[in-house]
Amino acid sequence: MSDLLLAVLVTDLLVAVPPWVAFLLAALVAAVAPRRVGAAVGVLATALTVPWLLLAPNGTALVVAPFGFEQTLFRVDDLTRPVGAVFGFVAAVAVAYAYATEADRRTVAYALAYMGASVVAVLAGDWLTLLVAWELMAVTATVLVWHHGGDAVRPAFRYAVYHLFGGMALVAAVVLHYAAVGTFTYTGGFTDGLPTLLALFGIGVNLGVVGLHYWIPDTYTRPHVAASLVLASFTTKVAVYLLVRVIPDGNLVVAWLGGAMVLYAVTQAILQTDARRLLSYHIVSQVGYMVAAVGVGIASGTAGAVAHLVANVLYKGLLFVIAGVLLYRVGTESLKKLGGLGRRMPVTFGAFLIAALAITGTPGFSGFVSKGLVTKAVETTGPDLLWWVLVVGGVGTVISFAKFGYYAFVRPAPDDAALTVRPAPWSLTAVLVVMAVPSVVFGLAPGLLLDAMPGDPTGFAPYATSELAKAGATLAVGVLAFVVLRGPLSRLPTWDVHRVLHPAGSALATRTGDATIAVGDRADRLLTAAFGLAGRLVRVAGSPRLGSGPDVAAGRLGRALVIVAGVLALALLVSQLPIA
Template identity: 45%
Template sequence: MIEIPPALIPIVGALLVPLLSGKVRKAYLLAVSVATLAATLVLTPGSTFTVPFLGYDLALLHVDSLSLIVGYIFAFIGVIAIVYGMREERTGHHIAALIQIGSGLGIVFAGDFLSLYIFWEALAVTSVALIWYGGREDSRGAGMRYILLHIFGGGCLLGGIALQVAATGSMAVGEVAPGISSILLLIGIGVNAAFIPLHVWLPDAYPRSSVAGGVILCVFTTKAAIYLLARTFPGAEAVAYMGGLMVIYGVSLALLQNDVRKLLSYHIVSQVGYMVVGIGIGTALGVSGGIAHLFNHILYKGLLFMCMGAVIYTTGRHNLTELGGLARRMPVTMIACVIAAASISGIPGFNGYISKGMVIDAAASMQMTGLGLLLTLGAVGTLLSFVKLTYYVFFKKNNEIEAREAPLPMLIAMVATAFCCILFGVYPGLLFAILPIPVDYHPFTAGHLIETGGIVVVAAVILLLGWNLFKPKEKSVPDLMEVYRLGGRGLLGFSTTAVNRVSDALAAARRSVIARLGWFVQDPVMATTILAGTALLPVARAALPRARAASLEEDLMRTRDEYPGNPARMWGTGYGLLLVTLFLIIYFAVLFLIG
């Protein structure tokens, strides 16, 4: 069997989308996504595929156990996202979606840094398109801010790659030695992985994307970065603590949100933090736990974005304060959302419980007590967030809202994903079998169940004692993006005011100098006499009798009034002698200075 890079199927397939329409286009999109999944499923470790490019072989396919598990979930969710977005009619949106899926798979299976970087940039470009297709009045600004940050991240990544290749002589994707290259690579990866404070693009952009685009966006950018992090920086302890910060920061900001997709976006930051922790710990349980959480997160987070997208699609509302009463009107969506909420909250029987426990256990096994505490607090905050979300969207009384169940394609996508959340939660062995590093982990021991029960009890007590604290507020909560925007406005203000003022001052000074030179060259002899007399006049007033000084001052004033006098004098012998004298003085002064 010929194994081809799965990334090429949706990317090449996107070229034919403009030629199709209606049901034919929908069938074609589904066929392309299914073919991509099939091409991924038939891959085996050790498979390769190279393409010559400018005298260099691009390794578009390099398969091992790590790339396979991420490739499986990328390709599967690609099919789900295409089914979910069947009601989307815009040609450009479908093209961007297919290229986004292909770019994510391209990163996963790239065997060299050059191929990876090409797909990395394609991922950023198509993400901006999906944000702009959101159609909100602030979508364009969010897209511009997104691309500016990702240009910075891509530049750092490219610089790190260049230094890495120069130092090692190899383009192969692998672990990076400490140095400037590793710092640049980590910053470049950190932008896409939403490291704090490089995360600001995520909650700014994702809520402003299209409904179908949000499902795609929540999958590929951050998780492709986590995959690359696992390739390049496993076992970096500082990375693990960055993950802990992400967990707490993301969940804290999520609890304060009113916009449902902004709440979900902050939870991407938080949940990606668990993956970063696992990879930073670097043990077999840590890395496999981080990758398992990547796998599970794509399922439950994609499902959450699908559920909230369906709510926005049917009601036109996206704030918790505007929603409620949808449990009876959208029962299938409600059930799917409850399953996703239980999954992300780590409730036993759902997939998030498995991988979140693996990461927490990995921290405990390395005696990282502080880090383990952060992860546990993050779990409590996550449960609080999704009790809040499900209640205010589906169960809070709201008799005024009008809604109906989501369209059939959306329901099919949600039900299939919800089934997977339960399947991998009940039968974790299915996931353990494809992990990159085999682990001996038993999720349903009494200790793990008691620990999870404690998290639930703590969350329940907090809700009972402080429910009013979690009521959504209509006022938006500022984030670090405001600092970025303030800095941008300051730079713009400096460029348009301070720089302009300096430019105006320099122009005025130049005009003054030119005017004075113009005045001088009209009659240099007479001008020199005036300048010398003006300089010596205070001395004359102090040293000479008053009458004599007054006479000199009158002569000076008369000479000023007569200036430039008779221009014919400029051609006389005296004028020539003055010029020769000035030239010799300047010439010998220069010789003296440089001698």
């Protein structure tokens, strides 16, 4: 009886407040508290969401009706649990990383608001709550990039434009779906026809489907390194989660789109010399594996997609941390300027080896398990050619990270490169170690990963002789290819691939950003003038002089977003309380 009572009390406590409230409250603290206090609160609050989700039984949900119809503010099931839990872990690491790399308070606050919106999107139990979170993700991510200033401003505006169109398509899809079924609640699938087509377009923007992907390498390479980690870990992965909700039975065209993402992006990654740009293309490529797995429409494909999502968030997040460490400690992330850092930065080199072995699918590491399940699902159901596309993508991944490791850590530093290595704070070393552990644990104990997945991973034996042979062949061919191509790759100039392959698209993106910035600058001037006029009218004695227009707008907009997010969360909670 006592055990039953305890279980009921725990469940009631878990249901009382959604897990994402911790993110939003932490964002409010980070915005106003000293940097160290804000970081500590952010790490603790986000880390608590991991046991929160792991302890909550399936079916746990919080349903409210603030507008006359039901909304499910969060729901725990086999799909939301692993995605939400890994998001909580990475969010805690991301806040610690932001502190270690000297990110300011506003960067941490905006990042927490953005990560909180992402967790809302994953845990939502209805399409309306999902839409609110989806739009909050777009706005908070834009502000997070924009806040960095400098050459991050134009990509921030372009990011907003891309996600504005994607968001409008998703809103239209949900409206049509509601008109067809009469409810916003998830009911196992989405209305066929135009609603699904619009939803796939809207989700495709966030996925980075080829043709809609330019915002990823354009945006993720520009802001503070902590912001890059946050964006890389959440945006595309929320889209993968939503893709499972929209087409639970798969779609062959979507599977082929995943294959195109793998092959195109891994080719572009091989050509890159900037660390974060190389990693950004690999976001598109690795998400392509997940899209292909969802597209084949079988239970093992769903399990593989989510398992690869979890593994990818961990090892790709670690790779972005490593790229940021290079920039923070050496002052550059250009592979052409780096070299000989293996001995000078042994912890960073060790972490890189773990992440690189994981992403290339080496036995003993998480990527071997998750990618193996994806390719097995495609081999079982998908076209043979699609399976070969994924295999070739695996070879390209080996080439990319052999190149990354060789240029940054193994080869001697270029003669004209005077590399000064800045000492690493203990907090940065701790982030590298903590982030690396799961990629090893899930590789050595694959049951811990696979048993937590939705779908049906049973029957897949990652360490079967056939799977080991496939992985070994992929690694051997990739390493040999890098040895052969190392000379030609070293002679390639640093170029913008999109300006060569898509000149019209590149020009359109640039002009769109320029036009949006011009409008924004005009709005900033009007806003500054309005504040000045208001100050004169009310005769505020000794009021401080306003700063530049963009700084005023960015600061006020950012603080307003954090406050509005917190107020909305509290309002939704209050709305469920019974009124005597």
